[in-house]
Amino acid sequence: MNKAEKKFRIYAIIVIFVLLTVLLTVINGVNFTMAADDADMLTEMLSERQGSFERGENAPGDFQYRPKDDGFRMGPMGPQSPEMNASLRYFTIAFTDSGEAETVAFNISAVTESEAREWARSLYREKTGWTKGTYRYRVYKKGGTTYVTVIDQGRELLPSYRILIISAIGEAAVLLTGWFVLLFIGRKIYAPIEEADRKQKNFIKNANMEFRVPLTVIYANTELAERKYGPDDQTRSTRRQLSKMNELVDRLGEISVFDGEPGQAAEFPFSEYLTRALDKKAAEFEAKGVSLTVNAAPGVTVRADRDAMEKLIDELICNALKFSLSKADFTLKNENGRVVLETENDADLPDGPADQVFDRFTTLENNKEKENGAGLGLPFVKQTVRAYNGRVSAEVKDGAFALRIVM
Amino acid sequence: MKILFAAPDRDLLECYKSILENDMGELIAAFDGAQVLSLVGSEKFDISVLDCDLPRVEFDRLTAKMKEKQIPVIALTNGHKAKDPKADAYLTYPFTPDVIEDLIRKTLDRAKKGQINE
Incomplete structure (x- = not known):
């Protein structure tokens, strides 16, 4: 494989890698951002209802609390699902100004109620974010009470993580396949170029070799002509041209030698x-x-x-x-x-x-x-x-x- | 002096026969390796000028034969062939008559002093 072909393959694979990485980063980034937005929407709904779907004016499953701007949240498949209040794993702990904790809602299996209180206490001074990987929390105040709501988004995030892993594996597979496709294409593209290059090098090598003996003969015949008739303008002109050709042949010789690999560095x-x-x-x-x-x-x-x-x-x-x-x-x-x-x-x-x-x-x-x-x-x-x-x-x-x- | 001059190009042989016979002595021309071997077997030479790419016989064999007969060898090369250490001197095409005549003299001098390859 010649250097140009190797370079072509490397550049092409870098371009594919960059484009794929940008595309997949955008897709996965948007996916995770939307997952966080969905989770925030749920904690916001809960904050409006003082930390529990059992509280507030609307009964569980009531559609009225769904925002009008649905965007990409896929209507009933997203956080506005009428099943959400029944399926959401969450807990809300309320803290009085004196720091006393009260469980507002506890619908989760991963931790005990007392563990949930400790967990909520550790988030007391935060606002909103991810905790323990797949749990989204929101800290808000209603009256003199501070509420900490933590919802489990593990199942909701699972498809996003799967897409991320599939994207990474897919990208690696595309790059590997691309490398072999480029190997094939590269050979097809560079075969005629290599052939032309080889012919040029052969021409230079052959020209260098084939001109040498004729030049020697012309030198000798010029010498003979000068001996017989004496030097004149024609023989002097012939000698000048011979010198130029000699220089050209020497240069061709140097190039044909260097057309190989360079010497010891x-x-x-x-x-x-x-x-x-x-x-x-x-x-x-x-x-x-x-x-x-x-x-x-x-x-x-x-x-x-x-x-x-x-x-x-x-x-x-x-x-x-x-x-x-x-x-x-x-x-x-x-x-x-x-x-x-x-x-x-x-x-x-x-x-x-x-x-x-x-x-x-x-x-x-x-x-x-x-x-x-x-x-x-x-x-x-x-x-x-x-x-x-x-x-x-x-x-x-x-x-x-x-x-x-x-x- | 008797020179064995072998090269595949007949024009080269012809012009150098004129030049070297005028300047140095008798020149016997050969245009392939087989002729060289035959001539060396039948005649005595003071020096040989051999093209490295003579047809029919490998150059190594020719130089070996020259060593056997104690005839100094000047090898003519196009510059691409690796130099054979068995030759006593090298000359790369293209060359002028004065260069080859000078080299013939120097090689003969070295041969007389016993400084050529054995």
């Missing part, structure tokens, strides 16, 4: 190598009239294959040298525990994102210099950076080409 002295490499090229920058600025924080290192990193830095310097008009800046620093390398050079390029430079054989049009590379250096840079889970981006702003690497 070790601590690479980034700032040290960058500074040294730029020092070596300083004269060339100067000769080209390019002002070079280097801000490399000392001691910056990265864990990576040494050869690949050296080549990456060489490519960036080569690029700056080739395309800069008058200035080139290199900044290396540690930022949030990661190594950040920024390069900027004026290059008279059209403004905008320039990520196409990371595509093989693609170069940006440079109107003044007309010196375009083979389009293989920056793709190599991107490949190297991504091999170590880094990021690389490029843009052109005010005609300056800026590249940022984070790894």
Whole structure:
């Protein structure tokens, strides 16, 4: 499985997970909120009747105490059920100002009457809420008496808990199934991409190999022609073109080697190598009239294959040298525990994102210099950076080409 | 000096025959491994320049034969094949005539000093 396919599957499963979690959280949240509202409605009904369905103006089962606004409470199936006064498990304890307790109603089996009084006393200073998991309570005052009503909502909450558990199991099942579906879909989607990638790599490898012998023959024949007729403009032009082709073949060779896995990772002295490499090229920058600025924080290192990193830095310097008009800046620093390398050079390029430079054989049009590379250096840079889970981006702003690497 | 130059590309053999015969000595060309073995069996060479991808015979076998005959080997490679430690020197395509001539001289010097692979 290639990296892109793996990434696709991981992102897709994360999206499914987030969407399902949001959906199920909303459903279960609303369900539990409504259960609490239903319970509050019941304790409110009881508070209006001084803690007992046996009290008040209406007889048990009388529909008059049902609120008009039914909402989602499902009429007789909800708290307004005419059977509620007969089926509700609850108790109400009244406390006088002196703290004397009196049982107003006791229709519950889970605790004894004296335990209920103690329980109510512990809730005396509260207002409303859940107690012991599935019991809803309300504390209210009527006259000089404080009432504590506790109702059992265990049976009413049971379906909500079942839905919660089923939701969790269902989500896990969907994610598992989704993972296998994505495995299948991912292969279908990525098979042609992988094939194209494999063909491109093979082409580069073969082109690299197949061009080498013909180039050798052309070099030799040019030499023979020069020996026979003497060097002239044609043979000199042939040699220049041969040099360009030679460079291209070498680059293809490097890329085809790096198309495999990166080498052994070790601590690479980034700032040290960058500074040294730029020092070596300083004269060339100067000769080209390019002002070079280097801000490399000392001691910056990265864990990576040494050869690949050296080549990456060489490519960036080569690029700056080739395309800069008058200035080139290199900044290396540690930022949030990661190594950040920024390069900027004026290059008279059209403004905008320039990520196409990371595509093989693609170069940006440079109107003044007309010196375009083979389009293989920056793709190599991107490949190297991504091999170590880094990021690389490029843009052109005010005609300056800026590249940022984070790894 | 007698050089055995073996490569599958006939144009390469032809141009290097002209160049090396003019500059260094006699060049005997071969375009596959079987020819190399046959030539080594019948003639004496001072040095051999062998392409790593010669058809018909494995490169290992050719280098072994050269060692047996005490003929130094310069291996021509396209850069992808792992280097065979049995060869005395390596040259990666593409190269120019002066590079290969220089390498031939250096390898012969080393051979005379007994510094080549045994």
